[in-house]
Amino acid sequence: MAVSIRTDGEAAGLAPLSNRNATGASWDQPILLRLVSIAMFAGIWEVAGRIPVSFAFPTFSDTIVAFFGLLADGSLATAYLSTLQPLVLGVVLSAFLGVGLGTICGLWRTGEWLMIPVFIVLQAAPVAAFIPMVTFVYGIGMTAKTLAVMILALPVIVLNTYKAVRNVNESLLVMCRSFLGTRWQTVAKIILPDASPVIFAGLRLGVAAGFVGVVLAELLITPTGIGDLITFHRSRADYAEMYATIASIIALSTLTLVFLQWVEVRVFRPESRGA
Amino acid sequence: MGATALRNGPSPVPAPIDSIVEVRGISKAYGNVEALRGIDLDFPRGKLTSLLGPSGCGKTTLLKIIAGLIRADGGTVAINGKRVSAPGPERAFVFQDFALMPWATVTRNVAFGLELRGTNKAEREEIARGYIAEVGLAGFEDKYPHELSGGMRQRVGLARALSVDADVLLLDEPFSAVDEQNRRKFQEDLIRLRTNQNKTFIFVTHSIEEAVYISDRIVLLSPRPGRVSQIIEPAIDRSGDPERIHRDRHYLDTVEEIWQGLKQYVE
């Protein structure tokens, strides 16, 4: 799991520009195509479940039924209540801290020397291995889970922000100076908007990594929330329930990313809305 | 020589009556590349002066020193008699690469100088709309730069510089990224603007025709290190049809004269 995060982060780091174009592109697709894609996925799942691929692999319809079962008996709600708190806290903290630190590193040489190597190492390391260590220090409560989220989410957010701020359009900086922009105005009105596509690419990767972090923490160390629900149903061989739980967190993660993209286009890059 | 006043070295006529920009002894080197050496120049108020010279002779460097965007190694620049070494409200720059914010509409781009100065939104957008119309972009207020052609983008850059109401407009090859038709149209507009707006233009170009077509005064710079080699004042009547200027005898003579002067550097 941790391995796949790293490659994602690396890809974004290497190709921030392609991301700029990708930002608007998915919005062009008619809703219909996306629905067809989802329907195809569900269809293949249903067929694979009926063959069956494995005795532990439920059909799509069974999973949906199990999902509503979990909704009805309240176990999904209880699990999410416990998972979402550290997740939201960790992601929000990582977003603000990450964008803040990344901006400072991009603008200020000393900060860059002090902090960037740390985050490069963190991004390269299989950080999931730190999670048991975090538990060792902070116990199995909310703090440990929040930290697990942040360990995974922060580096990619910091590094993307840093790179974006460093590569800001030089001629816009000169323009801002020639029209008497102050340092603060330059940061707020030129540097951050110019960097926002790459910063948002980092945020999306960071949020995805945060989801991984919280689930890992719950599977590995603190048997609570969604992680516990997955483990519990696996131990009882309720595979449909287990898959429903997994699918629900994947869906939530996807929706969060879509929402983030919507915010980005709406608020920060209005010009790519119609493009 | 006809109607063309051609002067070499120190001016034989009394010093210009009213110069808004005074450049004294400016020199600048990038490492061991000497870009400018001992530049002395006066820019008369309300006139359009072109800086003309071969590529790499330091035109951009001189313009950016006047703008306060580059620090000179020696010498001074004074605007309205006051020494300056940083950008100021009495100067506005039009950039060769337009330097527009892609995330901002035409209106916001044009109003950006005023936004930085803290003018309130309603007022600055009102002013911006006026200049957008002035440069011929009425109807494009809410477009984004990527929806405009190169020529239109540069008009946005020009409107932005006009809207801060600076006395001196500094233009660095504003038409170099603009196609030929737009360039012609834009040059005509610039002549009209210069008569309407009581502003001083300093214009960098490496096109002789362009310089003669639009300038009251042409400063010829020699190749590296850049020095003032000649000052020419083409006496061309620009009151009538702008198309006529291209066939004007003084215009053709002056172009030829400058070409003869510059030829030595090319060979």
Ligand SMILES: Nc1ncnc2c1ncn2[C@@H]1O[C@H](COP(=O)(O)OP(=O)(O)OP(=O)(O)O)[C@@H](O)[C@H]1O
């Ligand atoms: N930042 C810089 N670092 C080093 N050398 C530079 C720099 N900027 C300009 N130069 C050099 O200084 C000289 C003058 O440059 P400048 O850009 O002012 O010329 P220019 O007359 O505007 O040329 P062009 O017509 O090609 O725009 C050139 O030889 C250029 O190579």
Ligand SMILES: [Mg+2]
């Ligand atoms: Mg130049």
